[in-house]
Amino acid sequence: MICIDNSEWMRNGDYPSNRLEAQSDACKFICCAKTQSNPKNAVGILTMAGKGVRVLVTPTSRLRKMLAFMDGLNIGGEVNLAAGFQVAQLALKHRQNQKQQQRIILFAGSPVKQDKEVLEMIGRKLKKHNVDLDVVSFGEEDEGKAEKLEALVAAVNNSDNSRIIHIPPGARDLSDVLFSSPLFAGNGFAEAITAATVAAKAWPDYDFGVDFNLDPDLALALRASMEEEKARQEATAKKAAEEAAKHEKGEAQSTSQYVIMTENFSARRSKTENKAADQMDDNDLLQQPIAMSMDVSSSSIATRDMEADFEALELSVQDRCDRMLADQSFVSSFLAKLTRLPGVDPNNTTVKDYLASMRGQPEQKGENKEQQEDKKL
């Protein structure tokens, strides 16, 4: 049974279009998910504000019927939670299939006027009647509303079958947030939704200008290549960090630019350690990423083994760095990339000095000077 909040508070536009529209969309989404997860599932809908609590649809398994009543909801009055729960419970009691588990999904967007004690009493009553409760808390957030609703859910909760989610006002849809919430995770609804929808909903940042719903294969391919590229970039970045550190060691240059760079790369793993990075000497700087990768990859190995491994790893990394430096084409391509990185200013004097010194190396060795110059510019 879904309890919709259609009070005057729902005119607020802090969710896309307005709160009522957002709610109605989320509601449709829940109806679809429930009916798809099991065709026997029945969903009913009621509104809690207006002239009184009104049951729009008694529990039914016909999706069309549910959706038909969802449009044309009227806004008005204030929410009456207690009456809403009573009516919902009555509607659930007279469900057709008595074997079904009863559940109320409450949308609470307006302030909660009832005392905490009253809500807890309602909660205990629901629990006694074996009714589960999910609360979607959004919109108004004053007068300890969150606390009250938490108390309500805590009173109903029996072996983790009742949940609450708070959705702060923001750019994203209610249904988007609901989808990734435990409300859907627990009951296998997620599998009911196709992979295409998952791709579209869960990664809204990747906008390729393509509708994933129309072509799930394309969506999958795009995502795979996206992630491959990301992994590749990360690997390059890591190498770059190591190399930069290595170079500093040899040339004893001004370190500030590279410290910042290294910090950027390792910030993903640990922010606290990096605060000390400025004071560390170059050798430590080199060891830091290695130590981190050690932590990730071999946390289960005993400490003694780890030390031995550490030395071996350090040697191998140094070896690889030497080899990479010997490979002129790699160094040049790396430098070209370096100047394109967002945080790096190619006109910075430090970078220029460094590039110049790099240019000096191939000159000494007398190899491919012309090509190097071309690539760098």
Added chain:
Amino acid sequence: MSAESASAIPKGQVDLLDFVDWSGVECLNQSGSHTIFNALKQGYREDEGLNLVSDADEQLLIYIPFNQVIKLHSIVIKGPEEEGPKTVKLFSNKEHMGFSNVNDYPPSDTVVLSEDNLKGKPVILKYVKFQNVRSVTIFIEDNQLDGETTKVEKIVLYGTTVETTDMKGLKKIEDH
């Protein structure tokens, strides 16, 4: 009455445990970790450490269907002295009852449990009211000390089966 004779099976009656339809057994307001099966199932119910405990308040509603028609003669409800049930109402053949409609029907029998009863003395029910029973609903209304939780250690139903055919026991005869 000594303990042995108190827990003895009434003459001519059998334990109805074998005829319970386990898939249909329900209990409202039971605590998640102390379920009805602790009080009803063979082996579990003999263990005094395993109880049926109420959750939100002291009331319990137990629905026990049978896989054939029975006659119910008497009932044993064992519980601790303080948190044991007191007023127990029994309904025959009432399906899908909730706490909200327990007062809608007159109970087939109402029992107030004494201390002796809680130690295992069978309560003789109004035999004429339980002649054609397919399911029995036990509503535990309150407990001895009017506390918030009720504990039940053991529930045993005694009675006889009516001479009917158990349809579930029928097997399809294969053609040769």
